Amino acid sequence: MGRVTAKSQRACGAFEDSSAFGMQREAPEAFDLSRETEATLKLYGLERGATQGFGWQCLVARRLAERGVRFLELIDVGSSNNWDSHGNMGDHERLAKAIAGLLTDLKQRGMLDRTLVVWTSEFGRTPFHQDANHAGREHHNLVFSSWMAGGGVKGGLVHGKSDEYGILPTEGAVHTHDLHATMLRLLGIDHERLTYRHAGRDYRLTDVAGRVVTEILS
Numbered sequence: 762m763g764r765v766t767a768k769s770q771r772a773c774g775a776f777e778d779s780s781a782f783g784m785q786r787e788a789p790e791a792f793d794l795s796r797e798t799e800a801t802l803k804l805y806g807l808e809r810g811a812t813q814g815f816g817w818q819c820l821v822a823r824r825l826a827e828r829g830v831r832f833l834e835l836i837d838v839g840s841s842n843n844w845d846s847h848g849n850m851g852d853h854e855r856l857a858k859a860i861a862g863l864l865t866d867l868k869q870r871g872m873l874d875r876t877l878v879v880w881t882s883e884f885g886r887t888p889f890h891q892d893a894n895h896a897g898r899e900h901h902n903l904v905f906s907s908w909m910a911g912g913g914v915k916g917g918l919v920h921g922k923s924d925e926y927g928i929l930p931t932e933g934a935v936h937t938h939d940l941h942a943t944m945l946r947l948l949g950i951d952h953e954r955l956t957y958r959h960a961g962r963d964y965r966l967t968d969v970a971g972r973v974v975t976e977i978l979s
Contacts, residue, residue, distance in 0.1 A: 804862035816859035877912025888927035942971035
């Protein structure tokens with residue numbers, strides 16, 4: 762087993778410092794949207810000078826992907842005016858325009874075929890509310906939709922089906938482990954072979970389950 766010396770520790774520290782400095786040096790340019798065209802800003806529903814909002818997150822994600830960032834996660838948080846949908850399901854239309862802008866932008870730049878975009882959540886929403894006149898929805902974990910685009914996924918395909926009330930799946934149900942297995946396949950990773958060690962045991966990201974949903978792969 763190799764020995765860690767003071768010299769090697771200093772070299773490692775220097776490497777980490779240079780990596781951190783490199784990230785700090787590049788970040789201002791990556792987050793500077795001033796050179797984006799009016800047409801691009803319009804795609805994301807942004808006013809020039811905007812520095813927040815879901816459309817801003819989507820555009821920054823594209824800019825980071827262009828600069829070699831390999832994994833990006835956008836999280837829209839809060840309890841109103843966002844994807845939470847307790848208050849108003851109809852507000853999804855406004856937010857979905859930013860997603861449409863991102864997919865359009867990626868395709869126009871030739872990036873969509875090599876970029877896997879996954880849209881999902883920890884659970885969905887009921888197709889109803891206890892107050893029939895309420896515009897929002899409640900928690901529902903038994904059936905909900907996720908979607909993927911680009912990165913080896915068939916376009917224009919709907920996989921699976923719920924009952925007529927949207928309460929339970931009736932065809933092509935996909936478990937969370939299946940979703941993860943499929944995402945890993947699209948990234949070129951075999952979910953049955955990729956493991957990580959924790960507490961003396963080797964674990965898979967898909968536990969002891971997971972089926973690649975080959976029906977959606979192009």
